[in-house]
Amino acid sequence: MSREGALNLVVLAGLVALPLWAHLAGETFTVTLATRAVILALAGVGLNLALGAGGLVSLGHAAFFGLGGYAMGILAFHAQSMTPLVDGLLPGTKSMPVIWLTTIAVSALAALVIGLLSLRTAGVYFIMVTLAFGQMFFYFAISWNAYGGEDGLSIWVRNGFPGLNTLVPIQFYGLCFAVLALVLLLSHLVRRSPFGLVLNAARQVPARLEAVGLDPTRVKLVAFVVSGAITGLAGALFADLNRFVSPAMFSWQLSGELMVLVILGGVGRLFGPVVGAVIFVALEHWLDGVSDYWHVYLGLLLLLIVLFARGGVIGLVAGRERAHD
Amino acid sequence: MTDPVLEARGITKRFGALVASDGVSLDLRPGEIHAVIGPNGAGKSTLIAQLCGGLRPDAGAVFLEGADVTALPVRARARKGLARTFQISALAMEDTVLQNAVLGALGASGRPWRFLRSALSDTELRDRAMAALTRVGLADFAAARTAEVSHGQRRQLEVAVALTLAPRAFVMDEPMAGLGAEGSAAMTDLLDGLRAEAPILLVEHDMDAVFRLADRVSVMVNGAVVATGSVAEIRADPAVRAAYLGDAA
Ligand SMILES: Nc1ncnc2c1ncn2[C@@H]1O[C@H](COP(=O)(O)OP(=O)(O)O)[C@@H](O)[C@H]1O
Ligand SMILES: [Mg+2]
Numbered sequence: 001m002s003r004e005g006a007l008n009l010v011v012l013a014g015l016v017a018l019p020l021w022a023h024l025a026g027e028t029f030t031v032t033l034a035t036r037a038v039i040l041a042l043a044g045v046g047l048n049l050a051l052g053a054g055g056l057v058s059l060g061h062a063a064f065f066g067l068g069g070y071a072m073g074i075l076a077f078h079a080q081s082m083t084p085l086v087d088g089l090l091p092g093t094k095s096m097p098v099i100w101l102t103t104i105a106v107s108a109l110a111a112l113v114i115g116l117l118s119l120r121t122a123g124v125y126f127i128m129v130t131l132a133f134g135q136m137f138f139y140f141a142i143s144w145n146a147y148g149g150e151d152g153l154s155i156w157v158r159n160g161f162p163g164l165n166t167l168v169p170i171q172f173y174g175l176c177f178a179v180l181a182l183v184l185l186l187s188h189l190v191r192r193s194p195f196g197l198v199l200n201a202a203r204q205v206p207a208r209l210e211a212v213g214l215d216p217t218r219v220k221l222v223a224f225v226v227s228g229a230i231t232g233l234a235g236a237l238f239a240d241l242n243r244f245v246s247p248a249m250f251s252w253q254l255s256g257e258l259m260v261l262v263i264l265g266g267v268g269r270l271f272g273p274v275v276g277a278v279i280f281v282a283l284e285h286w287l288d289g290v291s292d293y294w295h296v297y298l299g300l301l302l303l304l305i306v307l308f309a310r311g312g313v314i315g316l317v318a319g320r321e322r323a324h325d
Numbered sequence: 326m327t328d329p330v331l332e333a334r335g336i337t338k339r340f341g342a343l344v345a346s347d348g349v350s351l352d353l354r355p356g357e358i359h360a361v362i363g364p365n366g367a368g369k370s371t372l373i374a375q376l377c378g379g380l381r382p383d384a385g386a387v388f389l390e391g392a393d394v395t396a397l398p399v400r401a402r403a404r405k406g407l408a409r410t411f412q413i414s415a416l417a418m419e420d421t422v423l424q425n426a427v428l429g430a431l432g433a434s435g436r437p438w439r440f441l442r443s444a445l446s447d448t449e450l451r452d453r454a455m456a457a458l459t460r461v462g463l464a465d466f467a468a469a470r471t472a473e474v475s476h477g478q479r480r481q482l483e484v485a486v487a488l489t490l491a492p493r494a495f496v497m498d499e500p501m502a503g504l505g506a507e508g509s510a511a512m513t514d515l516l517d518g519l520r521a522e523a524p525i526l527l528v529e530h531d532m533d534a535v536f537r538l539a540d541r542v543s544v545m546v547n548g549a550v551v552a553t554g555s556v557a558e559i560r561a562d563p564a565v566r567a568a569y570l571g572d573a574a
């Protein structure tokens with residue numbers, strides 16, 4: 001096995017063992033932190049597909065994260081207030097599977113529209129356009145008073161999943177971990193698939209794709225849509241973790257944090273977002289206790305990573321990525 | 326006379342005041358290598374871009390197997406059987422040699438929308454890619470990272486990717502660029518055998534190669550074709566000697 005493969009397994013094992021230990025030791029807060037890390041990792045896996053494989057520097061992924069959050073918030077709000085979602089027709093729901101499917105559909109659709117418009121541009125313009133879309137959603141959420149406006153929406157009880165008691169932290173953690181593991185497995189397969197090969201080439205040499213009869217823009221668009229759907233799903237889980245959604249989920253800071261954790265772990269590496277999210281959440285927790293200025297330390301760390309370790313932490317530990325076979 | 330596979334009719338392209346293509350007409354016939362020569366800046370790469378679809382001519386038309394393809398983008402012409410190689414290698418440098426060839430095979434298959442099966446364990450794609458690599462002598466380097474093979478091998482890979490398309494015509498922009506004497510000789514042998522598969526429109530600076538390979542030669546100067554003929558005719562043409570070959574030829 002490659003060094004990177006071994007590292008990935010260690011990370012995966014840690015994500016099983018540590019929360020289990022915390023659960024048995026009664027350290028509920030640690031389980032909650034781990035859940036936060038796993039959900040941010042999932043959002044990062046989404047971003048990594050656009051950023052790492054497709055080379056699309058999106059500073060607007062909070063749009064999808066927030067849409068996921070609000071899809072959950074709105075459906076659950078109508079369920080808990082017993083008001084119809086659409087007059088006399090659709091009811092709300094407290095069922096996670098239904099919420100997830102809705103989330104995936106909504107964020108994929110948003111990614112399709114945003115992707116269609118932003119993929120006409122490249123480089124700095126692409127960053128600006130995606131950022132602008134994120135901000136548009138942010139301001140829209142702030143002014144949408146039916147759903148809490150600036151204050152956001154509280155959900156009283158965490159949504160349910162068949163066969164589980166999601167109110168028990170370790171069970172909710174297990175559910176989030178299972179989703180992350182499944183998405184990682186799918187990402188692993190996609191990376192070696194025809195689509196993965198083509199996307200990887202679309203980032204490196206779009207002219208070559210054209211020359212063999214393929215459309216690089218369309219390939220990137222599909223990647224962007226899948227990327228947005230994954231980040232949206234993470235947003236729904238994040239809202240369920242906090243039982244709260246607010247416009248902050250749409251903020252550019254959140255887009256920046258997602259990008260930071262992907263770069264920290266290793267852009268384009270399968271487990272980059274996972275390692276990045278774990279480090280990010282740990283730093284957020286520990287440094288916040290030490291200093292109010294923890295963002296500054298995080299910024300410094302990030303600067304060092306970007307300057308000296310192009311492959312992020314995974315690159316530091318496992319070296320350069322092998323071409324897959 | 327047989328119908329040309331690829332044809333430019335009266336192509337004109339201006340960049341501001343500069344006329345990069347000045348009413349260029351030329352054709353590529355089955356089984357031949359048609360070389361296009363001319364000094365730097367004569368408009369050879371601009372002509373290729375218009376043949377392949379990267380640039381739209383201001384006037385004139387491009388025909389591929391008798392069909393007007395002037396309005397079609399690069400990828401549509403590629404799917405119709407036009408395979409090009411780049412003056413500066415355009416390869417996925419982080420990927421392996423085999424992956425680059427498989428990319429070509431994938432383009433030819435027209436089915437990149439498969440998400441869960443491994444590309445390299447698809448025997449159809451792999452066989453097609455390996456056949457092309459074997460043809461250009463790169464089979465032993467299939468697993469090497471493209472960034473780590475030699476410049477000459479990357480030039481061969483350019484040709485291999487074009488081969489995976491099983492094209493109706495090749496358009497090659499200076500395939501010998503940057504190759505040493507040995508590399509040029511090997512590439513010359515390779516191209517010599519390739520014309521049986523599909524005719525080659527060959528833009529090349531290496532005169533030894535051109536004179537060895539070409540069935541016909543067109544000479545471009547300042548955007549215009551000033552002469553077309555056999556190697557012997559071109560060598561003898563006084564205008565060509567003056568404009569381009571100089572007395573050395
Ligand atoms: N995109 C462009 N914009 C402006 N001028 C160009 C462009 N592409 C090529 N040219 C000019 O057109 C002329 C022909 O260039 P080119 O086709 O590259 O020549 P060659 O390949 O024969 O060396 C040159 O003078 C070049 O500077
Ligand atoms: Mg040129």
